[in-house]
Amino acid sequence: MTFSLNLAFSDLLLLLPEIFLTCWLCVVLIVDFSLPRVPKERLAYLSVAGLVVTLGCLAWFDMNHVSGTLFGNMFVLDRMAIFFKIVILGATILVILASIEYVNRFTLFRGEYYCLVVMSALGMMFMVSANDLLSVFVSLEFATLGFYVLVSYLRDDLASNEGGLKFFILGVLAAGLLAYGISLVYGETGKLVFSDMASAQPTPGLIIGFLLIFAALGFKVGAVPFHSWIPDTYHGAPTPVTTFLSIAPKAAAFAILLRIFLVALGTFKPIWVVLLVAVSILSMTYANIVAIAQRNIKRLLAYSGIAQVGNVLIGLAAGTKMGNDAILFYLLAYLFANIGAFAVVIAVSQAIGTDEIEDYRGLSRRSPFLAFAMLLFLLSLAGVPPLAGFIGKLYIFVAAIKEGLYTLIVVGLINIVISMYYYLIVVKQMYINEPIDPSPIAISGPMKTVIYVGLAGTLVIGIYPQPFTDWVVSATLMFANFVGPSVTIIPPGASLGG
């Protein structure tokens, strides 16, 4: 394969957000070590400023339909990539705002924390633009590198170190699987770019190669049976990092999954539907049942996150344009609810110093605002109307029913009931039980902003979802042509002619 490196300036425009953010990252680093007296909060706001400018640039791209490919199709900027980049940047901004107070707990390297967060975000921006297997590998490792450090940031905390180690070992294993899978696929087809593989024949080597790639991405999104690192890592990591980890890498990995399954493997749909159905059912059922027994809110949210991934996989298993729309919409709804829920967790742990669900008792007396916000976020995660999560679930279920995936739907719906149970456990602690220590809880300004954004997103997307559905529908327009033959599963009870 040959690269034509005669890039025009207009081509580099497509990379403008990444280039800008890289430069900005250097600026933040330089400010950090050259002006050591500057309070570290300023660095946070400086990073946020850079991210906001990047976000603005992407919004401008989206409005003007800027798109194209670079480096011999390795890098693609289409509307879906822009959508995911906006989601990732939005999540990064909120996470940085939610971190400001928490970072004071770190003994050393407070400034570098923000740089690492922005660096991971940069890696994920490349992930969602990756259009061939090599750029998938490179960008995925780039994004994960920052997380390896971030997870074990609490140097003196045993849980943080344990979580970091588990994450590292399993992350490296996943990287190995990914590299092995890529080599098999390349060996079988001689191709690396997704759209070139569309005509490949399903040889055993190719299938094994893609299974390995799927396993590696399964680690990133945290689907059962690749989830084993999630609870400990989420539990041990500093809570803002957990927040970041529970949203952005998942979204980025789903962008890659969408491209692989619908572009590269569009013709094999009947084969991979079975795989996705199985993984989805496993993820939802296992995570929801285990979540019931959790005593720690971070672990509870970790398992709830695994179950949510199972829900997103339903949309992927539908394998249609509508399924993709639903996935994008769902991720958007999940973003706000999950960041909001974690922001409440951070605020509470800042005040009372624990993450045990038991210690949430009487939160509604101590801080009605936090308790009410948590209630809405949990209900949105559970899919109660008219919150964003409900519309997301509905969207996914309609897409799947259209494809006749009835087993998956029934399992998914029963799981909603199970998940309601453990969300209600938290609600019960907050609203019904009396607090041991009734002193009110103070919330810092940036944290309040994050929670308000989460609330606004959860409510607005739920009550007036039209602009967002329009957005996701236009973001996946290019899939309208790529999708392979739809599986013909006869819906039960449908009369076959007459």
Next chain:
Amino acid sequence: MLEELTAGFPILSCILFLPVAGAVVLWLFDEEDMVRTSALTIALVELALSVFVLLRFVPESAAMQFTERVQWIPALGISYHLAVDGISVLFVGLTAFLTVLVVVYSWDTIRHQVKLYMMCLLALETTTMGVFVSLDLILFFVFWELMLIPSYFLIKLWGGGAERHYAALKFVLYTLLGSVFMLVGIALLDINYHQWALLHHTEQAYSFDLLDLLRVPIPVSQQLVIFWLMFLGFAFKAPVFPFHTWLPDALLEGPIGMAVVLAGLKLGTFGFIRFSIPLLPDASKSETVVMVVVGLGLCAILYGAWMALVQADFRRLLAYSSVSHLGFVVVGLFALNYQGLQGSLLTMINLGFSTAGLFFIAGFLYSRQQTTDLSAFGGMAKQVPLLATFFLIIGLASIGLPGTNGFVGEFLILLGAFKAKWWFGAVAVLGVIFGAAYFLWYYERSMFGPLGAAVKVTMNDLQPREKIIAVSLSVMILWIGLYPSPFLRIMNGSIQALVDRVQQETKVSLQDNRTGRGY
């Protein structure tokens, strides 16, 4: 039922959102009396609006009236579509009426967290109204699910029983379990519409709108699947035997106000008459469905009545009598003839006065003895003559004595049941007899006979607020009992249209099958 009359003014939206807006306003007040007065004012304004709708409603018409329709989520075909017809308009009035009474009742019986209680109550009113006036199935589902949240808090925070946490959780999870199946049914209806829309190149690719869905033929086998899915949703909520086990717990452990709403407003059976029967007429009248559903209804009548016979606690007795009454409603609905449907609809309204009324009576008894168990009562008629009188009036309405509202409804149901199959009616009649037995037995032992050991001699008779509740309920009971025609006239048009639809639909779907439309 397909034509629509629009109103110039979005009065249904006002009715729908006034209580929840009022709940937000209540947040601002701190003084408890201020909260109570404002809640009462909001509930009264809501009642006035509902009465206005009832007065302006064109009777003897099958049209959807006061229609409001705006696109909500066009990508999925979800719209904000409100309207009332003869089937739903009475429930709007009933909901507003009962909420006023509950606010009055809660005036001095709820002592702690008054503000939150009133807010939950008003939020519950909005969601209940939403269920009755939504014509879009997703909008309907939204309110249906939302109702769980204020209910959960009402049972849990203000319930009197020790097991209220368990009862609240059971209530939420049971109802949720049913409604997720209903959601699949709703989605299947939407997909069916989508396939039809693709064939006929309609403007809209997806729709959850009841009126759109009614226009589209559904293959009979598909109808059966959807019917059972939706049946689960409605049966859990109603609750139809054998899905009723959450009801006694919720009614016994929850506060009286919640019990009044849960037992007084028959949302589940409303779902049958609003959605299942008109949307799925072929499934509804198929032999298996009628046999199974009416069979469950008959079981419920007998089981509920027998269980009620042996209960010593009045609230538990009422819970089982609710199960029994719901059996009547279900039998009437699936008799699928004019009398049966009309009787069922009227009975649903009647139960809103009589069962809810008996729960108020239970509340009056509870506030005097701190329990509703029989052992705390006996020979009280002399101490509390007014209470005993109204207890009798409302109770006789609940067992269907001629002259009360219960008689009209039950009589029509029995007529419909006999017309459908003679033995439907024959079994149902037994329920009437048991019904009289369990009520009169409890009444006799609590009000007459020797004075109970635990009864205080200085027991107060009805207080002014209690009198208001008892009198207004009795007025409604006697009004419907003696002069039901205004109520029947409101229903007639819609019921007739529904009966026509059920009778004629076979031909249409047969034609459909002949032309080879399918999957």
